[in-house]
Amino acid sequence: MIPEIGHFSLILALVLAIAQSTFSFKGASSNQPVFMSAGLSAARGQFFFVSIAFISLGYAFYSSDFSVLYVASNSNFNLPIQYKLAAIWGGHEGSMLLWTATLSLWTMAVTIFSQHLPAQFRARLIGTMGLITVGFLIFILFSSNPFERLIPAALEGRSLNPLLQDPGMVFHPPVLYMGYVGFSVAFAFAIAALLGGELNPEWARWTRTWTTIAWIFLTVGIAFGSKWAYYELGWGGWWFWDAVENASFMPWLVGTALIHSLAVTEKRDAFKMWTVLLAIFAFSLSLLGTFLVRSGVLTSVHAFASDPTRGLFILAFLAIVIGGALILFAIRAPKVGLGGKFGVVSRESFLLANNVVMVVACGVVMLGTLYPLFLDALGMGKISVGPPYFNTVFVPVMAPAFFLMGLAIFSRWKNTELPSLISRLKWAFIISVVTAIVTPAVMGQWKPMVSLGLLMAFWIITTAMVSLYDYMVAGSGNLILRVIRLPRAYQGMILAHLGVAVFIVGVTLVGGYGLEQDLRMSPGEKVKVDQFTFQFDGVTQTAGPNYMAVRGHFTVSKSQGAPIILEPEKRSYQEDSMPMTEAAIETGLMKDLYVSLGEPLNSEAWAVRIYIKPFVQWIWFGCFMMAGGGILALFDPRYRRKNKKALG
Amino acid sequence: MKSRYKRAAFIVTGLVAIAIAATLVLNAFRSNLVFFFTPTQVFKGEAPKNISFRIGGLVEQGSLKRSADTLENQFVVTDTIKRINVVYTGILPDLFREGKGVVAQGKLNQDGVFHADNVLAKHDENYMPPEAAEALKQANTLNEKTGKTLVIPEAKP
Numbered sequence: 001m002i003p004e005i006g007h008f009s010l011i012l013a014l015v016l017a018i019a020q021s022t023f024s025f026k027g028a029s030s031n032q033p034v035f036m037s038a039g040l041s042a043a044r045g046q047f048f049f050v051s052i053a054f055i056s057l058g059y060a061f062y063s064s065d066f067s068v069l070y071v072a073s074n075s076n077f078n079l080p081i082q083y084k085l086a087a088i089w090g091g092h093e094g095s096m097l098l099w100t101a102t103l104s105l106w107t108m109a110v111t112i113f114s115q116h117l118p119a120q121f122r123a124r125l126i127g128t129m130g131l132i133t134v135g136f137l138i139f140i141l142f143s144s145n146p147f148e149r150l151i152p153a154a155l156e157g158r159s160l161n162p163l164l165q166d167p168g169m170v171f172h173p174p175v176l177y178m179g180y181v182g183f184s185v186a187f188a189f190a191i192a193a194l195l196g197g198e199l200n201p202e203w204a205r206w207t208r209t210w211t212t213i214a215w216i217f218l219t220v221g222i223a224f225g226s227k228w229a230y231y232e233l234g235w236g237g238w239w240f241w242d243a244v245e246n247a248s249f250m251p252w253l254v255g256t257a258l259i260h261s262l263a264v265t266e267k268r269d270a271f272k273m274w275t276v277l278l279a280i281f282a283f284s285l286s287l288l289g290t291f292l293v294r295s296g297v298l299t300s301v302h303a304f305a306s307d308p309t310r311g312l313f314i315l316a317f318l319a320i321v322i323g324g325a326l327i328l329f330a331i332r333a334p335k336v337g338l339g340g341k342f343g344v345v346s347r348e349s350f351l352l353a354n355n356v357v358m359v360v361a362c363g364v365v366m367l368g369t370l371y372p373l374f375l376d377a378l379g380m381g382k383i384s385v386g387p388p389y390f391n392t393v394f395v396p397v398m399a400p401a402f403f404l405m406g407l408a409i410f411s412r413w414k415n416t417e418l419p420s421l422i423s424r425l426k427w428a429f430i431i432s433v434v435t436a437i438v439t440p441a442v443m444g445q446w447k448p449m450v451s452l453g454l455l456m457a458f459w460i461i462t463t464a465m466v467s468l469y470d471y472m473v474a475g476s477g478n479l480i481l482r483v484i485r486l487p488r489a490y491q492g493m494i495l496a497h498l499g500v501a502v503f504i505v506g507v508t509l510v511g512g513y514g515l516e517q518d519l520r521m522s523p524g525e526k527v528k529v530d531q532f533t534f535q536f537d538g539v540t541q542t543a544g545p546n547y548m549a550v551r552g553h554f555t556v557s558k559s560q561g562a563p564i565i566l567e568p569e570k571r572s573y574q575e576d577s578m579p580m581t582e583a584a585i586e587t588g589l590m591k592d593l594y595v596s597l598g599e600p601l602n603s604e605a606w607a608v609r610i611y612i613k614p615f616v617q618w619i620w621f622g623c624f625m626m627a628g629g630g631i632l633a634l635f636d637p638r639y640r641r642k643n644k645k646a647l648g
Numbered sequence: 649m650k651s652r653y654k655r656a657a658f659i660v661t662g663l664v665a666i667a668i669a670a671t672l673v674l675n676a677f678r679s680n681l682v683f684f685f686t687p688t689q690v691f692k693g694e695a696p697k698n699i700s701f702r703i704g705g706l707v708e709q710g711s712l713k714r715s716a717d718t719l720e721n722q723f724v725v726t727d728t729i730k731r732i733n734v735v736y737t738g739i740l741p742d743l744f745r746e747g748k749g750v751v752a753q754g755k756l757n758q759d760g761v762f763h764a765d766n767v768l769a770k771h772d773e774n775y776m777p778p779e780a781a782e783a784l785k786q787a788n789t790l791n792e793k794t795g796k797t798l799v800i801p802e803a804k805p
Contacts, residue, residue, distance in 0.1 A: 344654065364673055371677075382684035382782060384702065389680035393673050518739050520719050579742045598719075598739035607719055607739045 003068050006056025007147040013049035013104075014137040016042045020107075021130030028123035028195075036123040043111050043126050046133060050104040054097060057088055057146055067153035070094060070146040076157035078546040079165070086169045087160045092294060092310070093146035098173065099290065100136045102181040107133065110185060110210075117206065124192035132184055135317045143310050162547070162573045162580045168228030176221030176248060180286040182214025183251060186258065187283035190276045191325060194332040204266035204275065209639050211262060211279075215255045216630040222248050223623035231583055236516065236594045236611040238619055241390040246369040247289030250362050254282045257358035260351050268413055270348055273333050274355070280329065284322045285362070291318055292369070343415035350408035357401040364393050402456040402504070405497055406463035428462035443513060453508025460501040464494050488636035496629025503622025509615040518598070522605040530612050532593065533557050539597075539606065547571040549582070552597045552606065556586070570597045583609075592616050682753060686783035691730040695756055703732060703762060704751040705783040712746055725750060725762070727787035736764040749781065 020042040027035030057070075061084045066072040074090045075083075089098040107129045114122050140146070160169075189207040193199045225248070230238045239245060258278040264271045291314040342348035368385040376382055406428070410421055436455035440446045471490070472482045483491075515529055523538035537553040549571040557563040566584040573580065583596035591614040598607030684702045685695045695701055703725055711724035720737045723746075734752055744750060744767065754764035 344658065360669060367673070367677065382702075384682045384684070385677070386680055386682055389676055392676045392680070396672065397669065518719055520717070581742055601714060602716065609739060 002056050002059050002063075003065065003147040003149065006053040006060070007145065009049040009052040009056065010137060010141055010145075010147075013046045013053065014134065014141060016046040016049060017130050017133040017137055020046055021127045021134060024123040024127030024130060028120045028127065031120060033119065036119055039123055039126055039130070040111055043107050043130060046130070047104040047108040050101050050137075053147075054088075054101045057094060057097060058085060060147075061085060061087055064157065065153075066155070066157050067150055068146075069148045069150040072150050072154040072157045074157065074160055076159040079157075079160060080545050082167075082170055083160055083165050086164070086173075089173045090160045090164055090169070093140070093144040093148075095173065095294065096136065096140050096144050097146050098177055099181060100133065100140060102174070102177045103129070103133055103136060103184060105178075106182055106185055110188075121192050121196055124195050125188050128188035128191045129184060132188075132321070135321070139310075139313055139317065143313055159546075159573070162571070162578055163232065165546075165573075166228065166232055168224060168232065172221060172224040172228055175217055175224060179214050179216075179218025179221050179255075180248070180251060180289065182210070182217055183255060183279075183283040183286050185210040185214065186279040187325070190279035191328065194276065194328050194336065197332055197335040199265075199272050199276065199336040201266050201269050204262050205639065207279070208259070208262045208266060209634060211255065211258055211282075212630050212634055215252075215259055216627045216634075218248070218252050218255060219623055219627045219630070222252060223620045223627075226623075227620050230616070231585055233581075236514075236583070236596075236609070236613060238510070238616065241368070241387045243369045243373075244293050246365050247292045250365055250369075251282050251285040251289060253358050253362040253365070254278055254285055257355045257362075258282050261355050264348055264351050268342065268348060270342060271352065271355075272336050273329075274352075276329060276333065276336065278355070278359075280322070280325045284318070284325070287314070287318050287321060291315060292373075342413075345411065345418050345421070346415050347408055347411040347413050350404050350411055354401055354404050354408065357397065357404070361394060361397045361401075364397055365390065368393075399452070399456060402460060402500070405500065406459045409463055409467045409493070409497070425463060425466065428459070428466050432458035432462050440512070443509075445513075447512050450508055450512035453504055453512070457501040457504040457508070460497055460504070464497055464501075468494060489633045489638065492629040492631070492633030492636070494629070495632055496626045499622045499625025499627075499629060501622070502618050502625055506615045506618030506620075506622060510613050510619070513614045514616075515612040517610045519608050519610060520601060520605055521608045522603070527610065529610055531558055532612070534595065534610050536606070536608065538604070542569075544571065547573045547580075550597070550600075552584075552595070552608070554584070554595050556593055556595075564593065566593065566595045568596045587617060589617065590614065684782070686786050687725060687727045687730040687732045688783075688787060690732055690756065690762075697756065700753060700755050700765070702751055702753045703734075703783075704749070704781075705732075705787075707744070707746050707748060707750050709746050725752065727783040729787045732762050733760070734762045734764050736767050738767075740767055749784075 020039050022039075023035045023042060024039030027033070027037075027039055059065075060068045060071050061075055062081075064071070064075060064077055064084070070091060070093050071087075074094070075087045079087065087094070089095045107126070110129065111126060114125065117125070186207055189203070189210065193203055222245075225245070226238050229240065230236065258275065261271050261275045261278055265275045291311065294310065294314065368389050372383050372385055406425070407421065410416075410424060432455055435458050436451050439454055440450040443450075468483075471486055472479070476482070477485070517527070517529055519527060521527065521536040523536055526533055526535045528534075533556070535555045535557070537555060539550050539552050542549050542551050549569040551567050551569050554566040554568070555563050556566060564586050566586060568584040569582040571580040571582055572578070581596050581598075583594055585595075586593040591612055594609070594611035594613055596609045598609060600606055682700060682702055683696075684704065687703060687705050689695060690703060695703075705725045705727040708724040708726045708731060711722075713722045715721070718737065719739065720735065721740060722733065722735050724731045725734050726732070734754075736752065736754075751768040752762065752764040753766040753768070754762055756762050
């Protein structure tokens with residue numbers, strides 16, 4: 001019964017989503033409040049029914065209802081409760097429902113927090129979101145229905161892929177989707193502006209809040225995923241340039257460009273067309289990511305075996321959304337206008353350069369990700385583009401962006417005198433260069449790439465410090481008070497930029513000084529890696545809630561200090577014989593010690609991976625700092641005052 | 649007049665920068681492409697000699713040999729028509745199994761042994777790496793042409 005309720009709710013939601021967009025657009029074009037408010041109510045009703053559908057599926061998983069095909073293929077009785085629920089998005093159908101539910105949630109949020117917007121604009125906004133919802137609901141109902149019955153019911157389910165049975169599975173997909181789908185709001189804002197033919201700094205301010213929230217989610221979601229891969233896949237890598245990772249990274253790059261471009265549109269009424277275009281691209285790339293991940297064209301942990309009609313549907317939907325948006329852009333953009341002028345050396349031009357770099361970087365990633373797919377689709381053979389391509393190209397492309405980050409903080413809007421910029425930043429530059437050259441030597445071995453990476457990081461840090469100092473001199477009270485009193489948006493920017501620096505430090509040092517050893521070890525054997533001695537004390541058998549495991553025992557000792565015990569596991573899940581590597585990691589601010597079991601060799605020896613990963617945690621900490629910067633910026637009174645006034 | 653020069657300079661600088669970037673990118677792209685060959689193609693000599701490429705197919709039953717004191721592994725990758733000896737030093741992925749699909753990346757040496765520096769796993773048991781599936785599919789069509797019958801395990805790409 002419950003699955004049928006879920007199914008019917010989805011159908012009702014589809015009807016309401018159609019009503020949502022029809023009424024909203026009708027109301028907006030004829031300026032009739034009745035239609036506009038009908039569209040609004042339909043949007044809220046649509047959210048209600050999508051929620052019911054989502055909860056129904058959740059209940060089917062909770063009660064292990066194996067008469068539902070999707071539940072039977074992704075869950076079983078032995079699965080711990082948190083993974084039963086996370087299994088909702090463990091397969092194709094459920095992830096699409098999560099996508100749609102997230103979209104509904106964003107729509108609901110927009111209906112609540114958009115009361116200050118002009119009525120027609122608001123209606124167009126909600127209408128656009130309705131159209132996207134219609135597309136996804138049709139997709140679910142006609143090709144990926146998670147409520148399909150399995151008759152006769154299965155006695156036991158097939159269970160969730162053991163790789164996905166991890167706390168990461170509970171957080172990573174919903175957070176990532178909040179980000180992905182959140183760009184639909186920015187997209188809808190852009191479409192609404194194009195339809196209305198008006199785009200002013202007000203518009204940029206509204207859009208900015210929504211875009212920033214989506215960007216925060218996306219940043220955190222990607223960081224979660226990266227960290228999960230680091231401890232779960234057993235290779236100790238944090239980014240593999242896997243096509244699916246790239247699929248989430250491309251919208252992030254364009255989204256980051258969008259945030260910066262929106263700042264210019266808000267403050268200077270410039271870059272208008274460019275901003276609109278970025279908003280369209282950010283969401284298009286989210287859709288492209290969905291296509292790549294869900295159509296089965298890629299092999300990866302994220303891709304579920306699925307039939308080609310699904311891929312075709314998403315591709316067609318992608319074409320309609322992107323094509324439609326770009327045609328609208330071509331027709332309406334001249335009406336919106338270019339916006340204000342600016343000098344060659346100004347904050348605008350630095351931000352423009354930053355935008356160009358971000359988009360080029362996105363293009364680089366896209367080339368490497370899509371080219372093999374095109375060749376394959378055209379029957380021209382199978383190729384793959386490995387991490388070396390991305391590493392050799394991505395770093396030089398991004399390097400100028402990091403340099404510009406330092407300059408942009410100082411330059412003023414409209415026009416900046418180059419000599420004054422140079423004189424203010426010469427010390428920051430000298431300090432960065434000296435530290436970047438000296439630090440790698442102190443760490444033991446001088447490497448040019450490490451030096452370059454650190455130069456970028458120190459440059460960002462020193463320029464941020466100089467800027468902070470300039471602001472502080474003007475303030476009064478003690479140091480902490482002065483920092484607190486700075487504008488929130490400025491604090492956010494500094495924090496996010498420092499996050500980038502922290503991230504770069506992590507990437508650079510783990511790449512430059514990481515040690516990786518694959519060894520054969522017998523019980524009692526010792527091996528010295530860096531200043532640590534790893535002793536293998538043998539293995540024991542243990543059991544988990546739904547798996548059996550072989551646990552390895554390692555004692556790691558340094559010349560002084562207490563020894564550390566590391567216990568990596570090799571698990572085999574009962575439902576299938578698929579083994580799983582569970583690495584043991586001693587996390588630290590300066591370095592991670594990473595041990596994982598390979599395979600049992602003859603007699604009692606094991607293949608063992610021993611890694612030392614210096615500063616690897618800085619990578620994710622940097623990402624969280626970026627997200628934190630975004631959150632701080634949201635609290636800038638500039639955005640809140642507007643909302644309060646509108647409410648009161 | 650002056651502002652027009654400025655703009656022209658701006659545009660030219662931009663174009664030059666884009667041209668340089670494009671050249672670098674495409675160069676790096678070309679030199680980092682990894683091509684895929686089936687064991688049959690390798691046997692026919694279609695695979696390059698000193699460049700890294702990928703092979704795919706099934707790990708032949710009973711072919712895995714482990715060295716007694718190092719991490720060296722030897723196994724045979726087959727598309728059911730031709731067999732290729734593969735040597736790999738390192739830890740094999742969790743899902744490496746005899747009789748299952750596998751993709752290896754590396755170089756072919758003079759005596760026809762494939763020295764892999766990377767062996768790729770699939771993430772799911774129900775999943776065949778597309779390259780491995782492709783190798784089997786091609787072998788299957790070849791078999792049909794020559795009138796042989798061979799039972800091929802069903803591949804789910």
